[in-house]
Amino acid sequence: MTGIGWRLATQSALYGAGGFFVRPADGPGDHFRTSVHASPLFARALAQVVERVDAALGRPERFDLVDVGAGRGELLTALCLMLPADLVARVRPVGVEMAPRPTGLDGRIHWRRDVPEEVTGLLVATEWLDNVPLDVVETDAGGRLRKVLVDRHTGVETIGGPADPAEVFWAARWWPGPGRVEIGAARDAAWADAVDRVRLGAALCVDYGHRKDERPPLGTLAGFRAGRQVPPVPDGSCDVTAHVAVDSAALATGVPGELVRQRDALRALGVSGARPSLSLAGSDPAAYLRALSGAGEAAELTSATGLGAHWWLWHPIGIDLPLT
Numbered sequence: 326m327t328g329i330g331w332r333l334a335t336q337s338a339l340y341g342a343g344g345f346f347v348r349p350a351d352g353p354g355d356h357f358r359t360s361v362h363a364s365p366l367f368a369r370a371l372a373q374v375v376e377r378v379d380a381a382l383g384r385p386e387r388f389d390l391v392d393v394g395a396g397r398g399e400l401l402t403a404l405c406l407m408l409p410a411d412l413v414a415r416v417r418p419v420g421v422e423m424a425p426r427p428t429g430l431d432g433r434i435h436w437r438r439d440v441p442e443e444v445t446g447l448l449v450a451t452e453w454l455d456n457v458p459l460d461v462v463e464t465d466a467g468g469r470l471r472k473v474l475v476d477r478h479t480g481v482e483t484i485g486g487p488a489d490p491a492e493v494f495w496a497a498r499w500w501p502g503p504g505r506v507e508i509g510a511a512r513d514a515a516w517a518d519a520v521d522r523v524r525l526g527a528a529l530c531v532d533y534g535h536r537k538d539e540r541p542p543l544g545t546l547a548g549f550r551a552g553r554q555v556p557p558v559p560d561g562s563c564d565v566t567a568h569v570a571v572d573s574a575a576l577a578t579g580v581p582g583e584l585v586r587q588r589d590a591l592r593a594l595g596v597s598g599a600r601p602s603l604s605l606a607g608s609d610p611a612a613y614l615r616a617l618s619g620a621g622e623a624a625e626l627t628s629a630t631g632l633g634a635h636w637w638l639w640h641p642i643g644i645d646l647p648l649t
Contacts, residue, residue: 328474328483331546331559332511335458338477338559340423345561346456347424359452360531360587360632361400364622368403370594371449374648375404378447378527379412381644388416389446389526393519394453395420397427401434416446444523450516451531454574455566457512461544462488462496464503470496473505480558499573504542509570513577516638520578523642528578530638531587534569541568571636582640583648587626588633593649596623 339346360367379388392401401418408416419435420426426436440448461473463484470488475481488496492508500506520528535541545568548557557565575582627633639648 328476328481328485330460330472330485331475332458332460334475334477334559335565338561338565339456339458341561343561344423345564346422359396360626360635361396361403361451364626365403366596366622367591367626368400369407370591370596371400372404372407373594374527374529375408375416375447376412377646378644379415381641381646382445382526384411384415385445386415387445388412389419389441389444389448390416391419391421391441391444391446391448393421393440393448393450394456395422395436397424398430398434398436400449400451402431405431405433440519440522442522444526446526448519448523448526448528449531450519450529452533454512454516454530454532454569455534456564457515458565459511459567460492460508461505461546462492462508463505468503470506475559477559480556480560495573499537499570500540502540502542505544506540507544507546507567507570509573512569513574516574517577517579520580520640520642523640525643527642527644527646528580528640529648530569530571530574531635532569532571532638533634534571534574534636536570536572536584540570569636571638575638578640580640580642582638585637585639585649586633587635587637588629590637590649591623591627591633596626 338344375390390401390404395401398420401420405413405418417435418433419437419441421437421440423438462470463473465471465484470493472485472488474483474485491510495508495510496506499509516530546557548555548563548565550563555563559565571584575584625632637648
């Protein structure tokens with residue numbers, strides 16, 4: 326049996342020829358549920374963020390709205406419908422995704438495989454960094470970090486040679502202690518590069534992750550297919566993902582930012598899971614049912630044990646605009 330590093334294996338499985346994220350037949354929404362797919366309330370909250378950035382920029386003639394890891398364009402499609410007409414007339418929506426342009430996508434939405442060189446507006450990445458491939462290392466009996474190798478076809482792991490000096494450095498700074506370490510340097514570099522493209526405006530990363538004081542000793546590498554968690558076999562048949570070291574990614578940009586939980590960010594934007602008053606059921610039953618449905622969707626988005634535990638990493642660039 327032979328194995329390779331998790332980063333190379335995952336890169337091929339997700340983004341290589343016939344990879345999980347480049348097949349045109351299905352999209353991420355067919356396999357796992359993100360905030361974008363859970364409720365239109367998420368897009369409405371982001372629409373408020375877009376409007377606030379636009380106002381802070383003085384309502385420029387062109388507002389770049391870039392969605393990195395755009396899936397099949399669901400978020401951009403929703404935002405184009407929700408934003409005010411004046412802003413829609415000025416907005417330039419761009420989906421960044423390795424998969425081909427989806428059939429029937431709104432013609433206003435531009436589609437490309439890389440982040441634009443210059444962005445004036447808002448760059449948003451919802452559950453993108455968790456799919457940036459990373460390497461995994463593990464502490465051996467002597468306390469040294471060694472590479473974890475994986476068989477592409479079976480997912481069976483073996484322990485390889487010593488970790489690279491750069492991996493040892495990153496682990497010592499961001500994931501100290503014995504056990505299994507998911508090296509987040511590739512995610513740090515990807516996010517830093519994306520933020521660097523924003524010349525004026527803001528960058529927002531929304532993802533599940535952890536900070537230094539809560540690193541999981543056994544790691545978080547997992548697979549998903551058709552709505553179910555499955556073993557993370559890097560053969561292209563499933564999503565392979567791992568939680569993001571959000572504090573490391575935040576610092577890598579060199580740009581001051583905020584880290585807040587999704588539940589707190591959404592509540593600040595008016596998304597509440599509070600049940601409607603029962604009095605509404607008597608006066609307007611249809612409105613009560615609509616409000617009850619919305620409360621259920623909001624509760625899912627803000628759940629402390631679910632989507633609400635996601636992190637929002639916010640970097641305003643050239644503007645004074647706190648997230649909360």
